Amino acid sequence: MTTSPPEPPVSSPAGTLGTDARLSLTGVQPGEPAFDDHRPPSAELVSDCVHCGFCLPSCPTYVLWGEEMDSPRGRIYLMNEGLQGEPMTDSMVEHFDACLGCMACVTACPSGVQYDHLITATRAQVERRHERSRADRALRSAIFALFPYPRRLRALRGPLRLHQRTGLSRLLRRSGLLERLSPQLASMEALAPRLGRPQPVPERVAARGTRRGTVGMLLGCVQREFFPGVNAATARVLAAEGFDVVAPAGQGCCGALSGHSGREAEARRFARELIDTFESTGVETVVVNAAGCGSAMKEYAELLADDAAYADRARGFAARVRDVSELLAEVGTVAPRHPLPVTVAYHDACHLSHAQGVRRQPRELLRGIPGLEVREIAEGDLCCGSAGVYNLLNPEPARELGDRKARNVLATGADLLVTANPGCLMQVASALERAGTALPMAHTVEVLDASIRGRSPDVFGADRRRETG
Amino acid sequence: MDTDVLAARLRALVGDAAVITDRQRLRTYECDGLAQYRVVPAVVVLAASTEDVAAVVRECAAQRVPFVARGSGTGLSGGALPHADGVLIVMSTMRRILEVDRDNQRAVVEPGVINLQLSDVTRADGYYYAPDPSSQQVCSIGGNVAENSGGAHCLKYGFTSNHVTGLELVAPTGEVEQIGGKAPDAPGYDLLGALVGSEGTLGVVTAATVRLTRTPADVRTLLAAFPGTDQAGAAVSAVIGAGVIPAAIEMMDALAIEAAEAAVQCGYPEGAGAVLIVEIDGPASDVQQVFEEVEGHCRAHGAFEIRIAADDAERALFWKGRKSAFAAVGRISPDYIVQDGVIPRTALPEVLSSIARLSAESGVRVANVFHAGDGNLHPLVLFDDSVEGESERAEEVSGAILDLCIQHGGSITGEHGVGSDKAKYMPRMFTDDDLDTMQLVRCAFDPSSISNPGKVFPTPRLCGERPGRHQGVHPLAEAGVAEVF
Ligand SMILES: Cc1cc2nc3c(=O)[nH]c(=O)nc-3n(C[C@H](O)[C@H](O)[C@H](O)COP(=O)(O)OP(=O)(O)OC[C@H]3O[C@@H](n4cnc5c(N)ncnc54)[C@H](O)[C@@H]3O)c2cc1C
Numbered sequence A: 001m002t003t004s005p006p007e008p009p010v011s012s013p014a015g016t017l018g019t020d021a022r023l024s025l026t027g028v029q030p031g032e033p034a035f036d037d038h039r040p041p042s043a044e045l046v047s048d049c050v051h052c053g054f055c056l057p058s059c060p061t062y063v064l065w066g067e068e069m070d071s072p073r074g075r076i077y078l079m080n081e082g083l084q085g086e087p088m089t090d091s092m093v094e095h096f097d098a099c100l101g102c103m104a105c106v107t108a109c110p111s112g113v114q115y116d117h118l119i120t121a122t123r124a125q126v127e128r129r130h131e132r133s134r135a136d137r138a139l140r141s142a143i144f145a146l147f148p149y150p151r152r153l154r155a156l157r158g159p160l161r162l163h164q165r166t167g168l169s170r171l172l173r174r175s176g177l178l179e180r181l182s183p184q185l186a187s188m189e190a191l192a193p194r195l196g197r198p199q200p201v202p203e204r205v206a207a208r209g210t211r212r213g214t215v216g217m218l219l220g221c222v223q224r225e226f227f228p229g230v231n232a233a234t235a236r237v238l239a240a241e242g243f244d245v246v247a248p249a250g251q252g253c254c255g256a257l258s259g260h261s262g263r264e265a266e267a268r269r270f271a272r273e274l275i276d277t278f279e280s281t282g283v284e285t286v287v288v289n290a291a292g293c294g295s296a297m298k299e300y301a302e303l304l305a306d307d308a309a310y311a312d313r314a315r316g317f318a319a320r321v322r323d324v325s326e327l328l329a330e331v332g333t334v335a336p337r338h339p340l341p342v343t344v345a346y347h348d349a350c351h352l353s354h355a356q357g358v359r360r361q362p363r364e365l366l367r368g369i370p371g372l373e374v375r376e377i378a379e380g381d382l383c384c385g386s387a388g389v390y391n392l393l394n395p396e397p398a399r400e401l402g403d404r405k406a407r408n409v410l411a412t413g414a415d416l417l418v419t420a421n422p423g424c425l426m427q428v429a430s431a432l433e434r435a436g437t438a439l440p441m442a443h444t445v446e447v448l449d450a451s452i453r454g455r456s457p458d459v460f461g462a463d464r465r466r467e468t469g
Numbered sequence B: 001m002d003t004d005v006l007a008a009r010l011r012a013l014v015g016d017a018a019v020i021t022d023r024q025r026l027r028t029y030e031c032d033g034l035a036q037y038r039v040v041p042a043v044v045v046l047a048a049s050t051e052d053v054a055a056v057v058r059e060c061a062a063q064r065v066p067f068v069a070r071g072s073g074t075g076l077s078g079g080a081l082p083h084a085d086g087v088l089i090v091m092s093t094m095r096r097i098l099e100v101d102r103d104n105q106r107a108v109v110e111p112g113v114i115n116l117q118l119s120d121v122t123r124a125d126g127y128y129y130a131p132d133p134s135s136q137q138v139c140s141i142g143g144n145v146a147e148n149s150g151g152a153h154c155l156k157y158g159f160t161s162n163h164v165t166g167l168e169l170v171a172p173t174g175e176v177e178q179i180g181g182k183a184p185d186a187p188g189y190d191l192l193g194a195l196v197g198s199e200g201t202l203g204v205v206t207a208a209t210v211r212l213t214r215t216p217a218d219v220r221t222l223l224a225a226f227p228g229t230d231q232a233g234a235a236v237s238a239v240i241g242a243g244v245i246p247a248a249i250e251m252m253d254a255l256a257i258e259a260a261e262a263a264v265q266c267g268y269p270e271g272a273g274a275v276l277i278v279e280i281d282g283p284a285s286d287v288q289q290v291f292e293e294v295e296g297h298c299r300a301h302g303a304f305e306i307r308i309a310a311d312d313a314e315r316a317l318f319w320k321g322r323k324s325a326f327a328a329v330g331r332i333s334p335d336y337i338v339q340d341g342v343i344p345r346t347a348l349p350e351v352l353s354s355i356a357r358l359s360a361e362s363g364v365r366v367a368n369v370f371h372a373g374d375g376n377l378h379p380l381v382l383f384d385d386s387v388e389g390e391s392e393r394a395e396e397v398s399g400a401i402l403d404l405c406i407q408h409g410g411s412i413t414g415e416h417g418v419g420s421d422k423a424k425y426m427p428r429m430f431t432d433d434d435l436d437t438m439q440l441v442r443c444a445f446d447p448s449s450i451s452n453p454g455k456v457f458p459t460p461r462l463c464g465e466r467p468g469r470h471q472g473v474h475p476l477a478e479a480g481v482a483e484v485f
Helices: A043-047 A060-065 A072-083 A090-098 A104-108 A115-129 A134-146 A150-165 A168-175 A177-181 A183-191 A222-226 A228-240 A264-279 A291-298 A311-320 A324-331 A360-367 A395-411 A422-434 A444-452 A464-468 B003-014 B023-027 B050-063 B115-125 B141-147 B191-195 B229-241 B254-264 B284-300 B312-323 B325-331 B345-362 B390-407 B423-429 B432-445
Strands: A213-217 A243-246 A285-288 A321-323 A342-346 A372-376 A416-419 A441-443 B043-046 B067-070 B087-090 B097-101 B106-109 B164-170 B176-180 B204-211 B218-226 B248-253 B274-282 B305-308 B335-338 B366-371 B376-383
Touching: A043 A072, A043 A115, A060 A395, A072 A090, A072 A115, A072 B023, A090 A115, A090 B023, A104 A115, A115 A264, A134 A150, A150 A222, A213 A228, A222 A228, A222 A422, A228 A243, A228 A324, A228 A444, A264 A291, A264 A311, A285 A291, A285 A311, A285 A324, A291 A311, A291 A321, A311 A321, A321 A324, A324 A360, A324 A444, A342 A360, A360 A372, A360 A444, A395 A422, A416 A422, A416 A444, A422 A441, A441 A444, B003 B043, B003 B050, B023 B043, B050 B067, B050 B087, B050 B164, B050 B204, B067 B204, B097 B115, B106 B115, B115 B141, B141 B204, B164 B191, B176 B191, B218 B229, B218 B284, B218 B312, B229 B248, B229 B274, B229 B284, B229 B345, B248 B254, B248 B312, B254 B312, B254 B325, B254 B366, B254 B376, B274 B284, B274 B312, B284 B305, B312 B325, B325 B335, B325 B366, B325 B376, B335 B390, B345 B366, B345 B390, B376 B390, B390 B423, B423 B432
Parallel strands: A213 A243, A213 A285, A285 A321, A342 A372, A342 A416, A416 A441, B043 B087, B067 B087
Antiparallel strands: B097 B106, B106 B204, B164 B176, B164 B204, B218 B274, B218 B305, B248 B274, B248 B366, B335 B376, B366 B376
């Protein structure tokens, strides 16, 4: 039996700090080398970089600013400086923080540099050893006290729905008030999707037709609370494809947001709990429908490598993780598809394409639907700016990237935008809204679900675009 | 001049955000694609406009502070190596495509525009920018102009110099000059000819007018596998000897293939001692006929497998192996030197066996990649810097390869430039008189010797003092790093 993970108290982080500003919170002395011995970025991996620069144009921040220190090559250089004894200065951290962690550079690198491992290790050091400004600390603590906890997100649903329905939301956005008070808060408000009714996934869903196996299903945090339709669709599609679906109710956060933000201890705690939860179900495969979660879970082996009790289990667990599109492509689909006459633009979520290398499978699944046309988005490898909680921490570059993505999406002329990550959906939706358009959006499995169930594309509001323009 | 004072003046000219003096940030600019050479610049300026560049250069000229332009920093000869007391002017922040004049087949771009991006933007109209260095996805057009960069398809289409018809230049005195324009050729001295390939020593290019080439009606690409480089080399000579000019003929030897496979899984035929990639383009009817001819030559010279790209995806895969070869060598060796030399095509077998001998004698592995059609060799000399003495041995082999090129009537660089790295080899190719003549050209543009000093020429030299122009001793002369010419 699994239990709900304990949630740490929600305290005002700013309030818990000492008043003496001279006191170092991290215990790191000024001038000390940037990294300590606890898992610094690997010097060996750093030395794999041959400085060819092929990563530059793939990097969103280099695309935006054209500056070396905000490119992967420059960031690796900064890591190397740190390894050589340079202290962790504000300017150094600024460039690590500006990295979206989209991993497009990993795809682009001909020398196989594992930037993903490098930046993860660097971020963990930054979180432990760098003293952030009070406001920054408060924001980060607030984010991480909220997002990895589905129950807290749920508590937010009521007020948020009210806020959106009463038109207060539109009023607030138009006034620009929030923007002036806090751009971070404004982006958080703007990103919140329009909430539908909750659709909880039962703990067990039985396979339809010939049974082909049993899979576990990750419900996610944001996915579960803000996009319940995606989880419901995932369970239905898996069942229709012959799988018994086990979705343990007590499951917590996978730790993706924490891990990708350098909150290593927190990420490890979440990972251990999730491993416990799914191991107790005995499932062979754990299916994930959120790209960021899937990529984090596939990294559990490294995350828990030095945890004697979990290292082996983490490796085994990571090997069983599959994105839902990956699994379906692997086993082949059997459920009959009904025609779905709609033109979709498929957006690669970075954590699916760059981090997990899953590009072909979702496209193939979509193309397998009669009547459906898939269009490619220009600059498809470029991040939309969502990047976990990046858009909350770095609203300006995130917005620029979001606007750029929205333009490219609209240029496809598609009726529906399809992607596999809740963060991307929220990010692109808010960018489209800024552009004064509303393009219907769906997760890949929602499209498969609609086809299997013989629904019309109208379920996505795919006809709305034509009305609005 | 004191760095703080210099930085303060520059900030007043171009704004705070564009001037970098923070040491950690500066260090990210300390090297280009040739990372063995490192110098931390005194100041980095991120240029946003011609006016910015002109203001910075005028200030440098007034204070006699050296400056170095930098594009994407992919150069392989240390051309963009900063000057310790100087300003590094970063051009990657000037990257607007100013005009696409389709009817006249011209584009006007800022120098920081990435080579491939220009083709991406014009392709829909049926045009592209022909010079295609393997680094085209990242290198800047300004860098291409400075290095007169070439690429696989330059065999048929010519190097960068054949594709630039106009430049806007901030001369080392700070004046902004317009040289050439959209017309194919301007009367008078061919100043464009002097500027293209001048490696940043004659000023900073702030805009370039370049030719757009019509996308060929038909393209066909084959990949031919040979037992070894001798057979592949013979096939190349046969093709060119028959009067055929393919768009590209590229060769890779076994070690280069191994690296490319490791990096990008290009799936080249197994057991190949060498592969040729041959691309033919033009009107469909010509392409078909020429293609058959090329195929025949390959078979006649021992090709044991020939693949023909069925579609763009397969063509891209053929090229992917070749274009990623340099960086891919990082997969099979911790460190390596990318050499760049030219030989007459017919000397290929002889030079290759000499390289093999050098490699066997020294125990230093050498992978070979060539633009075979025009005899441009890229031997990749592999070593492990952490092993005592290996880097020196590699350096020796690499230098000996250049000697081979010179002995066979070739050149010490085909396309990567002289920069910092090969300045010392210049006297092996040129007499003192030759070098003095080049220096005269340089002094005409850069009387204060502040534009990328220390590059190209073996002994850094200052232009003779002109009356009334400067007072005092030049700082470079004072520091003992240069002598007066
Ligand atoms: C993996 C790899 C493959 C490569 N393949 C090729 C190839 O096939 N063919 C080839 O020719 N080269 C090749 N190169 C070398 C390099 O990419 C080219 O020399 C390129 O033109 C350099 O462009 P850049 O923008 O990176 O210039 P940088 O390296 O930044 O600068 C190069 C030189 O140009 C000068 N410069 C830059 N911008 C300006 C400006 N605006 N005004 C005046 N001077 C300026 C600099 O001072 C410096 O001397 C390769 C490099 C790599 C790493």
